[in-house]
Amino acid sequence: MAVGVTSGSVGVVSTRTARLFDTSEPLALAGGSQLSPVDVAFETYGTLNADRSNAVFVCHALTGDAHAAGLHEGASRPGWWDNLIGPGKPLDTDRFFVVCANLLGGCRGTTGPSSTNPRTGRAYGLEFPLLTVGDLVEVHRALLRHLGITRLLAAIGGSLGGMQVLHWGLTRPDEVANAIVIAASSRLTAQNIAFSAVARRAIMADPNFAGGDYAANDTSPDVGLAIARMMAHITYVSEDALTEKFGREPHPTRTKPGFGIDFAIESYLDHQGQVFLERFDALSYLYLSRVMDYFDPFAEPDALAAVRANPVNWLVTSFDTDWRFGTAHSRRIVRRLERAGLPVTFREISSTAGHDSFLMPVPTYHATLRAYLDRALAEVSR
Amino acid sequence: MSLRPELALLAGLIPSASRVLDLGCGTGELLAHLMSAAGCSGTGVEIDDDAVVAAIALGVPVIELDIDNQLEEFADGSYDVVVLSRTIQTIRRPVEVLQHMSRIGSTLIVSVPNFGQLRNRLRLLRGRMPMSPDLPHPWYDTPNLRFTTLADLEDLFATLELSVERRIVLRQDGRPARTDQLLANLLGAAAVYVLRS
Numbered sequence: 113m114a115v116g117v118t119s120g121s122v123g124v125v126s127t128r129t130a131r132l133f134d135t136s137e138p139l140a141l142a143g144g145s146q147l148s149p150v151d152v153a154f155e156t157y158g159t160l161n162a163d164r165s166n167a168v169f170v171c172h173a174l175t176g177d178a179h180a181a182g183l184h185e186g187a188s189r190p191g192w193w194d195n196l197i198g199p200g201k202p203l204d205t206d207r208f209f210v211v212c213a214n215l216l217g218g219c220r221g222t223t224g225p226s227s228t229n230p231r232t233g234r235a236y237g238l239e240f241p242l243l244t245v246g247d248l249v250e251v252h253r254a255l256l257r258h259l260g261i262t263r264l265l266a267a268i269g270g271s272l273g274g275m276q277v278l279h280w281g282l283t284r285p286d287e288v289a290n291a292i293v294i295a296a297s298s299r300l301t302a303q304n305i306a307f308s309a310v311a312r313r314a315i316m317a318d319p320n321f322a323g324g325d326y327a328a329n330d331t332s333p334d335v336g337l338a339i340a341r342m343m344a345h346i347t348y349v350s351e352d353a354l355t356e357k358f359g360r361e362p363h364p365t366r367t368k369p370g371f372g373i374d375f376a377i378e379s380y381l382d383h384q385g386q387v388f389l390e391r392f393d394a395l396s397y398l399y400l401s402r403v404m405d406y407f408d409p410f411a412e413p414d415a416l417a418a419v420r421a422n423p424v425n426w427l428v429t430s431f432d433t434d435w436r437f438g439t440a441h442s443r444r445i446v447r448r449l450e451r452a453g454l455p456v457t458f459r460e461i462s463s464t465a466g467h468d469s470f471l472m473p474v475p476t477y478h479a480t481l482r483a484y485l486d487r488a489l490a491e492v493s494r
Numbered sequence: 495m496s497l498r499p500e501l502a503l504l505a506g507l508i509p510s511a512s513r514v515l516d517l518g519c520g521t522g523e524l525l526a527h528l529m530s531a532a533g534c535s536g537t538g539v540e541i542d543d544d545a546v547v548a549a550i551a552l553g554v555p556v557i558e559l560d561i562d563n564q565l566e567e568f569a570d571g572s573y574d575v576v577v578l579s580r581t582i583q584t585i586r587r588p589v590e591v592l593q594h595m596s597r598i599g600s601t602l603i604v605s606v607p608n609f610g611q612l613r614n615r616l617r618l619l620r621g622r623m624p625m626s627p628d629l630p631h632p633w634y635d636t637p638n639l640r641f642t643t644l645a646d647l648e649d650l651f652a653t654l655e656l657s658v659e660r661r662i663v664l665r666q667d668g669r670p671a672r673t674d675q676l677l678a679n680l681l682g683a684a685a686v687y688v689l690r691s
Binding site (some may be wrong): 443446447450451453456457483484 | 550
C-alpha cells in the first residue's frame with residue numbers, strides 16, 4: 113500500500129485501456145449496426161484467484177467511470193465507490209477480484225459519440241449509433257474474455273448500473289452467479305423519461321451544441337449540460353436531505369433579492385453543474401440517458417426463459433427516500449423474478465440521501481451487501 | 495446445523511423438494527435447513543433488520559415486506575407450502591393473512607403460542623397477564639397483538655374453510671406433547687397446525 117493512503121484503500125491505481133473490437137471483429141449492436149474500433153477503459157482491484165471464481169464486475173451509472181476505487185497518482189479524491197471497494201470493505205479486495213469499466217457511449221476512455229469516427233476522421237457526434245443496455249453488457253462481456261474470466265461471482269451496480277446487471281443476469285445467466293441490482297428500474301415511468309427529456313432539451317437547445325458537431329467548432333454546450341446536471345441532481349437527492357443541508361439559507365454574498373444566486377441551494381446546484389462540465393460530455397449524456405428510456409427487459413418474449421433454466425441468485429435493494437427509482441421500481445423487478453421461481457432477496461433500505469444513497473456508506477446497506485457477498489464467496493469456495 | 499426442536503418438527507412436516515414461503519422467517523434457519531437437507535427452494539419474508547442480514551448470510555432468499563399489507567406481491571398457487579411460524583399473534587390482520595396464505599399455497603403450516611394454557615389462565619386468575627417461556631414479554635413491551643387460544647384459533651380456521659389436517663400440541667420445551675387431545679387447549683404451550691385450503 114502506498115504511503116499516505118489510509119487503510120481500507122486499494123491504494124494508487126491507474127486506468128488501463130483495451131481495444132476489444134476492431135474492423136476485423138466489429139461490435140454488433142442490438143440496433144443492427146456495427147461499431148469499430150471499440151476501446152474500453154477499465155480498472156481492476158484485488159487478485160483473480162487460481163480457479164478464476166472470485167471476479168465481481170461493477171457496472172457504473174449514467175455519469176460514472178472506470179475509476180471506482182483507490183486514488184489516481186497525485187489525486188486527492190478517491191474513486192466513486194471507494195467506500196465499498198477495498199481491503200476489509202464489503203467488496204473486500206483481499207478476497208474479491210473487482211473489475212470496473214467505463215460504459216460504451218461514455219466519455220471517460222471508452223469509445224463514445226465524442227470519439228473519432230474512423231470513416232470521417234472527426235468526432236461521431238449524432239452519427240454515433242443509438243445504444244441499448246444489452247450493447248453496454250456485450251462490451252463488458254468482451255472485457256471479461258480479454259481478462260480470461262468466463263463466469264462472474266457477482267455483477268453489481270446501482271441505477272443504470274443495476275439495469276446492466278439485470279440485463280446480464282436475464283440474458284447470460286451462465287455468466288453471473290449472483291446479480292446485485294441496486295436502486296434500479298426495469299422500466300422507466302413517464303416521469304423518469306420526462307426528467308431526461310428536459311435534460312436532453314437543455315443540451316440540444318444550447319447554440320454551442322451545433323447539431324452534435326461541437327467538437328469541430330472546438331466548443332461544447334456547457335450551459336445546456338450544466339442545466340441538465342442541475343436538474344438531474346435534484347432528482348438524485350431527497351427533499352428532506354436538501355432541507356437539512358440548505359434549508360432557506362441565503363447565499364453569503366446576497367445583499368438584496370434579485371435573480372442571481374440568492375440562496376445557498378442555488379450556489380450548490382450551480383457548483384454541481386460546473387464541476388460536471390470538467391468530467392462529462394454532452395453527447396454521452398444524450399446517448400446514455402436515452403439507453404435508460406428504452407430499457408424494458410421483461411417486455412422481451414421469453415424474457416425469463418434463460419434464467420429459469422439456469423437460475424441466478426438475485427439481490428435487489430431500493431432506498432426509501434429515492435424518488436428517481438423508488439421502491440416501486442425495485443418491487444416490480446422482484447415480482448418478476450420471484451414469480452419465475454428464482455432465488456431473490458429484496459430489501460428496502462432506510463436512508464435520507466435519496467437515489468444517491470447507493471453511493472453512500474449507509475450501514476444497513478453495506479451490512480446487507482457484505483453478508484450477501486460473503487455468502488456468495490463461501491458458496492464457491494466450498 | 496441443528497434446528498430448534500420446533501423448527502425440526504416443522505421441517506419434518508414439509509415434503510422434500512417443496513417450494514416453501516416462510517412468513518416471518520427470522521434468521522432463515524428453517525429454509526436454510528430445507529434447502530440444504532431436503533432439496534426445497536423458497537423465500538423467506540422478514541422485516542427485522544438483524545434477522546434479514548442473518549438470513550442473507552445463510553444464503554436464504556429473503557424478501558423484506560410487511561406481512562399485513564403486502565402479501566399480494568406473491569402470485570396465486572406459487573408455493574407448495576406457506577409457513578407462518580409463531581407470527582400470527584404479531585400481525586394486525588390475521589384473517590387477511592390467512593386468506594392470502596391459502597391463495598398462495600395449498601398447504602399451510604401455522605404455529606402459535608397458546609394463550610389458553612393452564613398456567614396462563616392461572617396467572618390471569620391471580621390478576622396478572624400471562625407470561626411464560628412461550629409468552630416471555632411483559633404487556634407493555636410485546637410484539638404480540640392478537641391473543642388467541644387454540645380453541646379460538648380453530649374456530650377461525652373453520653370460518654375461513656381451512657381444514658385442519660394435523661394438529662401437534664407442543665410442550666413448554668417445544669417437543670410434541672403426549673397430552674390428551676381434548677386437553678390440548680388447557681395443557682399445550684403451543685401448537686402446530688397443518689392446514690389445507
